[in-house]
Amino acid sequence: MTEVVILNASYEPIGGVSVRHAIGMLVRQVAVVEEAVAGQMFGPYPRPKVVRLIRYVAAKWLYRPAGWSKRSVLKRDRHQCAYCRGRATTVDHVVAQSRGGSSTWLNTVASCSPCNNRKGDKAARDVGLRLQWEPWVPRHVDLVA
Ligand SMILES: [Zn+2]
Incomplete structure (x- = not known):
């Protein structure tokens, strides 16, 4: 806690x-x-x-890249959907896992369920969605309160 x-x-x-x-x-x-x-x-x-x-x-470790996790992706993106800026509760793979996209900082963004469902395993632009920012690799210090 x-x-x-x-x-x-x-x-x-x-x-x-x-x-x-x-x-x-x-x-x-x-x-x-x-x-x-x-x-x-x-x-x-x-x-x-x-x-x-x-x-x-x-705390030198604070300035090293943080390890990837779904929870940390939501934290990095401040629980904001990378497509519509609504409240994000899921993590979307920019390049879908079914198309070889990896679970890494640069290939994942926070997403709300509607955007995530709409996107599915397609490319964002094919379904009229656009990333509002480029995914980035955070340091530990970027993920604390
Ligand atoms: Zn959304």
Whole structure:
């Protein structure tokens, strides 16, 4: 459960954790509360929404390309359909898998069900759909809150 956003000491979001985990960080004094849920306490602490690390963490892995997954494609495209900009719940293969298209960042986009169904295994332009942006390879840092 990621309920609390973690910021690096530089205020850059680097991930999310559960409230319990975040409280643990406050107790160990490795993080401070940046934003809290008004009026809710967790023991002596305000219930955090955003915490910030006290010491900067050099997280090189954050700047490496992220591994592909359907969930990550939806995240990269902010749950927006690459064809109509509606709410996306599925992942579409630009070149259909049945035509040899691979499950890679550059061949997949977030899509709503209607667009995905309409496209099927055809090319987007054959069914009057157009990509609103080119698929790209995100880094881990692009996929955190
Ligand atoms: Zn759509």
